[in-house]
Amino acid sequence: MTQTENLLQRLPTEMGGLDAGPIQRVEHEYAPWEKRCHALANVLDIHKIISTEEKRRGVESLGSEIDGALTYYERWIVAFANILFQKQLLTPGELAQKMDQVEARWSRDLQKERTERVRA
Amino acid sequence: MNPHGHDHARSPDAGDAMPSYYEIMETSVRELLVEKQLISAGEIRRMLEVMDSRTPALGSKLVARAWVDPEFRARLLANGRAACEELGISFFEDTQLIVLENTDKIHNLLVCTLCSCYPREILGLPPDWYKLKPYRVRAVKEPRAVLAEFGTVIPDDVEVRVNDSTAMVRYLVLPQRPPHTENFSEEQLASLVTRDAMIGVARATVP
Amino acid sequence: MSEGLGRALKPLPNIVKAEREDPLFKAGDNVKIAMRFPIGHFRVPNYIRGKRGRVEAVIEPPAVNNEDEGFGRNAGVKRHYYRLAIPLTELWPKYGGSSNDGLRIEVFETWLERS
Numbered sequence: 001m002t003q004t005e006n007l008l009q010r011l012p013t014e015m016g017g018l019d020a021g022p023i024q025r026v027e028h029e030y031a032p033w034e035k036r037c038h039a040l041a042n043v044l045d046i047h048k049i050i051s052t053e054e055k056r057r058g059v060e061s062l063g064s065e066i067d068g069a070l071t072y073y074e075r076w077i078v079a080f081a082n083i084l085f086q087k088q089l090l091t092p093g094e095l096a097q098k099m100d101q102v103e104a105r106w107s108r109d110l111q112k113e114r115t116e117r118v119r120a
Numbered sequence: 121m122n123p124h125g126h127d128h129a130r131s132p133d134a135g136d137a138m139p140s141y142y143e144i145m146e147t148s149v150r151e152l153l154v155e156k157q158l159i160s161a162g163e164i165r166r167m168l169e170v171m172d173s174r175t176p177a178l179g180s181k182l183v184a185r186a187w188v189d190p191e192f193r194a195r196l197l198a199n200g201r202a203a204c205e206e207l208g209i210s211f212f213e214d215t216q217l218i219v220l221e222n223t224d225k226i227h228n229l230l231v232c233t234l235c236s237c238y239p240r241e242i243l244g245l246p247p248d249w250y251k252l253k254p255y256r257v258r259a260v261k262e263p264r265a266v267l268a269e270f271g272t273v274i275p276d277d278v279e280v281r282v283n284d285s286t287a288m289v290r291y292l293v294l295p296q297r298p299p300h301t302e303n304f305s306e307e308q309l310a311s312l313v314t315r316d317a318m319i320g321v322a323r324a325t326v327p
Numbered sequence: 328m329s330e331g332l333g334r335a336l337k338p339l340p341n342i343v344k345a346e347r348e349d350p351l352f353k354a355g356d357n358v359k360i361a362m363r364f365p366i367g368h369f370r371v372p373n374y375i376r377g378k379r380g381r382v383e384a385v386i387e388p389p390a391v392n393n394e395d396e397g398f399g400r401n402a403g404v405k406r407h408y409y410r411l412a413i414p415l416t417e418l419w420p421k422y423g424g425s426s427n428d429g430l431r432i433e434v435f436e437t438w439l440e441r442s
Contacts, residue, residue: 008366010373015256016233016284017374023254023269027247033143038245039167040150042212043159048401052213056235057368057397072236072251074142080149087399090152098148106139214390218410233372260374263415264424279427282415286370287393287408287433289386 012064013056034073041076050083058083174244176315178209179292182242183318184310186219187297197221200292204242211241216289220281222296222320227274228281229267229320230291231259237285239292243315250319260284270321293320301326348389350407351436356382358411359442360434368397371438375430379442380413383431392435406436 030038044050050058058079059067067075084090139147153159182204186193196203200217211217217239220228232238233256238246249255258266263280267273274280283291295317301309316322352358362377370393389405415428422428 005364009364011234011369014234014372015253016260016372018253018257020254020257023249023258023266024252025247025249025270026252027249030245031143033139033146035168035171035245036150036164037146039164039171040146040153040159042167042171043163045213046163047159049153049158051396051399051401053368053393053396054399059235060368070142072248073146077142077146077149081145084149084153089156089158090149094152095145095148098152099144102144102148102151103138106144110138216386233374234370260415260430261419262423263428276425278425279429280424281429281431283431284372285433286372287386287435288390289408289410289433 011060012062012067013060037073037077040080044080049087049089050080054083055079171240171244174209174241176243176318177310178244179239179242179315179318180310180313181306182207182209182292183294183313183324184306186294187309188306193294196294209242214288215241217242217292218283218289219292219294220283220320221294222323224278224296226279226281227267227320228283228291228293229259229263230283230285230293231256232285233257233260234284234286237290239290239318241290242292243318247315267321270316272322293318295320295324298324298326347404347406347436350385350389350409352382352385352407352409352439352441354382354384357442358382358409358439360411361438361440363438365394368394370394371434372432374418375413375432375434378413378417380411380417380430382409383412384410386410386433392437394435408433408435409439 041050041052041055045052045055055076059075061082062070062075062079066078070078081090081095085092085095150159150164154161182196185207186196192203192206195206196219200219201211201215203219204211204217222228230238231250236246236251238250240246255266260282263282264274267280285291295313297309298312301312304312312324312326314322314324317324357379358381359379360371360375360377364373364376386408389407391401391403391405395403410431410433413430413432414426415422415424415430416426418430
């Protein structure tokens with residue numbers, strides 16, 4: 001098996017048979033957006049808009065660099081976006097525009113909150 | 121979330137700061153799918169409530185019930201999902217559950233080397249370490265060393281079984297009931313059962 | 328139902344079953360996992376490819392191949408998954424624990440051959 005075939009035949013997310021160091025007993029309290037992301041995954045699976053297996057494959061497809069750099073739910077949401085684009089349920093343009101709107105809306109709300117807090 | 125499905129909640133650790141790029145992406149994807157009527161905001165809200173209702177405490181009660189009721193225990197070992205449903209623990213889709221009994225001769229532990237399969241319908245969301253590389257690599261290769269890192273030493277005459285989830289079957293470890301607990305109430309017994317004992321990296325013990 | 332409980336003990340005569348409805352293997356059978364290396368998506372980890380094990384249980388009911396589901400297919404001929412027992416000494420030449428230690432893993436029928 002050549003080096004490059006190995007890149008295809010072993011998925012970046014697959015952990016069996018490798019080497020690793022000590023287990024860090026890390027845990028974190030899930031952020032609300034992470035729980036919402038998980039809820040979204042479950043609802044998408046129920047509707048079979050994105051099945052659980054499609055999600056897994058979508059995360060595998062991100063490649064090792066992104067897989068290594070993003071956290072667990074960050075990988076999920078990027079995988080969802082990619083799959084929705086492939087299924088023509090969303091376009092990259094739509095998502096980009098919506099993200100701008102959401103960011104602007106939050107920015108305004110934060111600004112309002114800060115101003116109100118100063119007055120109070 | 122307000123009725124339009126817009127969620128102005130911040131990440132708790134972000135405090136006064138703007139949400140992350142990925143939180144913005146999550147909100148945007150969700151709102152677009154709701155606008156296109158592919159999902160509803162209500163479904164997401166309800167699913168969050170479902171998820172919040174599944175915690176290790178649920179698993180502890182299940183284990184305690186199996187410890188005190190031998191017939192329930194037998195049903196749980198024969199068909200995990202059906203026995204859970206007796207207690208109102210619903211499962212998603214085609215998921216099946218195999219409950220793995222730890223005995224004097226056999227110690228089970230759970231892992232998912234391909235992703236992060238976990239009995240979420242019972243225990244809720246898994247701890248980070250379960251999903252990270254070191255546990256997932258070493259649990260199938262050197263389970264005894266992994267158990268030792270968790271402070272669990274398994275004698276050589278006890279068989280260690282590593283259960284790696286790959287399909288629709290999920291697992292839950294039924295830990296051994298600690299000795300000298302004959303007079304414990306079911307509630308007291310449940311308090312002895314930790315999440316880690318139901319993953320199989322720890323035993324249930326009397327503190 | 329994970330062990331096929333409730334199946335008819337005495338089937339009525341002359342019933343023809345759809346292809347693949349009956350499991351190919353039964354509990355106790357010795358099997359070998361194929362040495363295949365698909366790209367794109369798979370649910371049989373590399374570390375068990377080509378290894379030998381024993382069928383511990385037949386998972387009922389038969390189901391769609393989850394590897395196909397990764398690309399959106401959710402229909403097709405349903406076949407069985409099998410819960411396999413594979414000694415850790417079979418998987419890892421330098422395994423240092425007890426020779427009785429083992430893996431339990433579910434594998435789809437199309438990956439298995441009689442051994």
